[in-house]
Amino acid sequence: MDARIAVLGGDGIGPEVTVESVKVLDAVGRRFNHEFTYVTGPVGGLAIDTTGQALPTDTMNIVLGSDAVLFGAVGGPKWDDPQAKIRPEDGILALRKSLGLFANLRPCKVYEQLIDASPLRPELLVDVDFIIVRELTGGLYFGKPKRRWENSRGRRAVDTLAYSEKEIERVVRIAFELARDRKKRVHSLDKMNVMESSRLWREIATEVGIEYPDVDLIHMLADNAAMQIITNPSIFDVIVAENTFGDILSDEAAVIGGSLGMLPSASVSSLPPKNGRRRRGGKPSLYEPIHGSAPDIAGKSLANPMASILSAAMLLRLSLGLESEAQAVENAVESVLTEGYRTGDIATTGERPLTTSQVGDMIAGLVAG
Ligand code: IPM
Numbered sequence: 457m458d459a460r461i462a463v464l465g466g467d468g469i470g471p472e473v474t475v476e477s478v479k480v481l482d483a484v485g486r487r488f489n490h491e492f493t494y495v496t497g498p499v500g501g502l503a504i505d506t507t508g509q510a511l512p513t514d515t516m517n518i519v520l521g522s523d524a525v526l527f528g529a530v531g532g533p534k535w536d537d538p539q540a541k542i543r544p545e546d547g548i549l550a551l552r553k554s555l556g557l558f559a560n561l562r563p564c565k566v567y568e569q570l571i572d573a574s575p576l577r578p579e580l581l582v583d584v585d586f587i588i589v590r591e592l593t594g595g596l597y598f599g600k601p602k603r604r605w606e607n608s609r610g611r612r613a614v615d616t617l618a619y620s621e622k623e624i625e626r627v628v629r630i631a632f633e634l635a636r637d638r639k640k641r642v643h644s645l646d647k648m649n650v651m652e653s654s655r656l657w658r659e660i661a662t663e664v665g666i667e668y669p670d671v672d673l674i675h676m677l678a679d680n681a682a683m684q685i686i687t688n689p690s691i692f693d694v695i696v697a698e699n700t701f702g703d704i705l706s707d708e709a710a711v712i713g714g715s716l717g718m719l720p721s722a723s724v725s726s727l728p729p730k731n732g733r734r735r736r737g738g739k740p741s742l743y744e745p746i747h748g749s750a751p752d753i754a755g756k757s758l759a760n761p762m763a764s765i766l767s768a769a770m771l772l773r774l775s776l777g778l779e780s781e782a783q784a785v786e787n788a789v790e791s792v793l794t795e796g797y798r799t800g801d802i803a804t805t806g807e808r809p810l811t812t813s814q815v816g817d818m819i820a821g822l823v824a825g
């Protein structure tokens with residue numbers, strides 16, 4: 457198969473981890489006879505420095521001409537002035553919005569090999585395997601008005617949490633579709649005790665749920681969910697939530713498994729066809745680790761490339777329909793963990809951590825066979 461992949465490393469550790477994913481994709485190409493070509497362009501802080509835009513038009517054109525996007529991370533202290541007109545994060549937000557990627561899939565899996573690295577007691581980690589479906593192009597991130605101003609009484613700012621029924625329906629539907637192929641349980645999160653938008657969310661989730669009688673729908677307040685994720689994580693199968701709730705809870709969920717450096721994500725506008733074929737046409741989906749640019753460790757070869765590599769596996773599966781190839785990558789990650797090779801974030805005391813590229817080389821080596 458031929459595929460054109462836009463590789464946007466971004467800032468901080470973004471480029472370092474994405475390079476390792478490309479190594480792994482190359483290994484997949486060699487082993488399974490695929491021709492992957494890579495196109496690249498600036499995004500985020502570095503793009504602001506060189507072009508004045510967080511998502512330059514040239515980069516957007518590269519993205520639109522590709523089959524899928526492998527994204528690193530954006531942001532850093534250099535661009536963190538709260539008064540700044542343009543922010544690196546605008547780059548990723550604009551990409552998600554303009555590609556219509558309204559569903560962000562964040563699988564939270566606990567690897568047996570990493571139980572020691574988890575802050576939770578091992579008995580809480582039995583059977584933990586859930587996926588967060590985060591609404592990604594609406595909610596508090598995108599609602600209007602969104603602005604800041606000043607009047608005689610001082611400075612003020614507003615963000616708006618708004619949803620149309622269509623926006624809620626389509627993302628909740630994705631959650632139900634995923635649950636059908638899993639443990640058939642959807643937890644829909646909201647704050648219906650406080651927010652009007654949450655009451656609409658709950659109503660629509662209930663309506664969609666009627667079409668999926670084989671799936672259990674449980675409504676849960678988002679704050680309660682924050683507690684359950686660390687006290688009772690094995691109750692969850694599929695969680696669906698508003699953009700901001702999903703952002704916050706997925707960072708929380710990530711550390712259950714030992715490190716933020718392990719969690720991949722896929723941002724999509726639909727699920728792949730059930731016949732396992734590759735979806736043609738339409739706008740590309742985007743794959744990125746859920747961690748950020750981690751400026752404190754950037755350039756030191758300390759970052760864990762596994763979240764990015766696992767995102768590349770999701771790309772193979774969801775955008776290219778390459779299930780065996782995706783599994784080969786996931787198996788290689790597991791094997792490396794089983795052998796005890798780790799970057800610093802998941803190493804236990806006494807272990808000598810490997811560098812980002814050593815881990816990438818090992819995974820690529822295993823994939824190549
Ligand atoms: C994420 C990140 C982004 C978000 C930032 C970088 C804009 O935290 O993907 O979770 O808030 O969506």
Ligand code: MG
Nearest residue numbers: 703704707746
């Ligand atoms: Mg986040």
